[in-house]
Amino acid sequence: MSFIAPVQDMLFDMQYLADLDKLAQDVPAYADAGMETAQAVLQEAANLVQDVIAPINFQGDKNPSTWKDGVVTAAAGFKEAYKQYVEGGWQGLQHPGQYGGQDLPKTIGAAVGEMCNAANISFALCPMLTDGAIEALLTAGSDELKDKYLPKLVSGEWTGTMNLTEPQAGSDLAAVRSRAEPVGDGSYKVFGTKIFITWGEHDMADNIIHLVLARVAGAPEGVKGISLFVVPKFMVNADGSIGDRNDVQCVSIEHKLGIKGSATCVLQFGDNGGANGYLVGEENRGLEYMFIMMNAARYAVGVQGIAVTERAYQHAVNYARERVQSRPVDGSVKAPVAIINHPDIKRMLLTMRATAEGTRAMAIYAASLYDIEHNHPDATIAADSQAMYEFMVPLIKGYSTETSLETTSLGVQVHGGMGFIEETGAAQYYRDAKILTIYEGTTAIQANDLVGRKTVRDGGAVAKKIAGMIEQTEGQLAQSGSEAAKAMLESLTAARKSFLEVVDFVVNNTKSDPNAVFAGSVPYLMLAGNLVSGWQMARALLISEQKLAEGGNDDYGPAFYQNKIQTARFYADQILSRVPAVGYSILKGHGATNAFNVDAF
Template sequence: MIPYNAPIDDMRFTLNHVVGLPAVAQLPGYEAADADLVDAVLEEAGKLARDVLAPINWQGDRDGAVLENGVVRTAPGFKEAYKAYAEGGWNSVPFDPDHGGQGLPWTLAMPIQEMWNAANMSFALCPMLNQGAVELLSEHGSEEQKGKYLEKMISGEWTGTMNLTEPQAGSDVGAVRTRAVPQGDGTYRITGQKIFITYGEHDLTPNIIHMVLARTPDAPAGVKGISLFIVPKFLVDEDGGIGERNDLRCAGLEHKMGIHASPTAVMAFGDNGGAVGFLIGEENRGLEYMFTMMNNARLGVGVQGVGIAERAYQQAVAYARTRTQSRALDGRNPEPVAIINHPDIRRMLMTAKSQIEAARALTYTTAAAFDRAKRSTDAEERKRARALNDLLTPITKAWCTDLGVEVASLGVQVHGGMGFIEETGAAQHYRDARIAPIYEGTNGIQANDLVFRKVVRDGGQSAFALMAEMTTVALAAKEGPGDDLEVIGANLHDALHVLEQTTNWLLEAAKTDVRAAAAGAVPYLRMFGITVGGWLMAKAAMAAQAQMAQRGADTRFLDGKLITARFYADQILPQVQGLMKPIVAGHRTVMALAEDQF
């Protein structure tokens, strides 16, 4: 497996010229995020990813995490890497300074998290779940709970988890059976089992703070009867120190297709009478609170897709540059050439590169909307930003993770037969990437969320508002200098026309045949993702074109940005037209077969 080098130039360009980080840095509380600090953060994060996290990735996949006598041992090097990560202050980047955070924008946190996931996805899962737990407690915890847990979780001294899934429930959270019985002293006794708990048990930190969904005895059925509890591995003393062990344990580790170094635990609560839990907020509002953590995690998972795609792409490029095979098609050189000279290899590499850059811009854009929704001083701007963040979150999670799998698969293909051999490392990227479309709500669930909760619910208002903004960019690109911008703008405009037509069809279909709308949800999300990607690539192309005329410009880098955006417009955006018919007509056969005909 080749070394990982963070694509800092592209990250910086995307932050400054596509997403608008300088404007985000003007929001109250974010003023410290000036250009010098951003550059320093990206450079130092890149070093940690390259020198500490990436070197232990392959061995972590080989050795994995191990459960021994009730204790989970992480893979060799992980404890030392986590110590370096926490001591470097990386866990605290986007959090409230009142609890030890650095108070920097989530927009800046996204490229950092991309680096962790690209370097070592198994490692990065632990901080990702912890950051979601921190966000949850920051939004919904009591002042006492914040004072007891947040500082240590923000510093990384302790980590947090999300405990939703149960064997009989899967993604149907309303079927949760874990019980929480009030004790009359403000505590609850938690009994039950949770599965698929990422870093539910490990040896990286002395305490783990579990966020657990459970039902109280008199709770109504379904999702309206779920409450949320803090259930620490070790109870916390009044002075903030670690007390006695709580009644919970890791009952087993899952044997997975990938992310072997990430311990995915089966957690048992209450073997000896019940684990002590502390209610967050009010009873029966647990799922509402948990969505704060889930939406944070969905953005984090989208970034995972980008990170693993970037790692697979870097490895594929390195292999294509060094692997010689067959003569060049132009016949000028009788000797075998590096396979990067062959058109089909170029097609695969450009397909990966262009979509990675689009997906990267999407994850950063979603985070920027989150920052504006939290910090803007203008109420209307906060409202618009919140609507945009809500709309883009399921697209970010699903489209970016699907791309992670597709690009990792292309990476294997570029390697040819050697890609199927574990020693090259290409197969690990594919195996690791495959989980991301499944967890934090499968991508089918994300597609239904987009269609029914984000588009149909408000009559398409948020979707059409974004389309109007994207149309402005398309028209500006069409009028820009040069053939490249004209084609980029025209193809984006065509895609937007199809997206608008399809959205109108879905709005009508949802009124009369909800199954027809649901049957087209996944291709609709893909259509939306491709179009949003085209919008962001058009913005990148216009920025690159404008910078080329400036003195001292890196014309080679900027020319690459323009060519990549043109490839996206030529090769990726036209796929939108092909997705329309399966949505508006193909739904008829989705449900046509009887069960016994399968």
């Protein structure tokens, strides 16, 4: 169950799809973060995840983190691995130098995040949640809060959590009931129960900084009355040292389908007089801040989908190389061969590979937009990039995770009966992946975001801009004229046209007939995610053809480019080609959905 970080593919995406060297050139903040840095960082990260974090994945699943009397003991090896993660400075990778971080672009950070998650989703969740807490504090925290908490969060010595969900408030945060009472000194007492809090309690760090949504007494109902608080597990003294235990307890952890290595906690705030909490930003703007944090987290969950696809793929490839069964269908060998030679096994492995490469390309491309958004000196370019990035976040979260359900299932399938045996390890990915389409907003919630904020709000402008860029790529494919480029052109054109039809449908009907649009919102997300991933594969195909025409004798080498072209062509023929059928179901399929009487289910 060894894992090899896909460093080369990541570097290719950075270099040619995200144009990292141009980013370094154009954006002073990233002047030192070109390909050379990327290469060094990724190689170092690969060493860590391969040697330290991946090997404890299976055991963490078999013997999960445990709870006893409010204390959570992380799965075996996790504490030690986390120590190495902190010592390597990995938590601070994308965070400001001002607080001890390394100021690297998300374009690099996202790739490291993928590796880490491919190695061990349960483990990687802890730093991922800390990232979210850092993001929220950076966005809205007072200087006092920042100075107090950020250095230790950025170093990873303390970890962070996001406390949103309550039993009655899952997708609908308007229903949050946790409350906060001002005590007069600017701080609050926080009361309430939060569920599904990932790594809400553990023994890997000295302190845990909970970011908690709660209502201040007298706040308006609904989402406009929710505030965000910092509630540390241990109070922090003025000198930065750890003080008394705060009034927050982990009362239980969940027995889950997957990501068993991570503790998913029920946290009880304020049972003994109230947990000390500190307002982040202004009262009643909590949801707004949380969304910033959540957008980062949603992108990161999308990356988890890519990661588990990659891991499942590698696992399946290894098995398919070793397992000998049946003669080739073409009679070329008169004896059983390794199953990797059978066309259906190749089809399954290529589906996994093409999905991993396509979604990775989309995510890394999007990360570069985020970096431009945040640090490009030209405000127009930054704003354009922001709009593109925000359009892509629900695709990355939704499409990369939904497809991971298919890929991890194929991963089990490649193993045949052995896949169903837990000792084989393939089943873990299938179980782990299922949370990805749920947490940080289900796919339906992502689709609502895509429809409402990302498509309807600007009248489909960004969607159409992306379609225009895709059309340019189609022009390049037509110029190439190779067999692979023609195949890609056919699928990409059909997919883009279908996308445009759906965008028009969404823009024109969301207000007048919202049920019609939302009956197809998830299919719209899947269509768009497939298209944007396919578009990046098309770009990768063109670049690879160009590099091969130039000889291909660079760090990647001709074989890399040839494989990229074949994988892109597979994506075109077998995955991107599904788009028009999805478009059809969106445009035609809402009638039956909405006509069906709910009492009749």
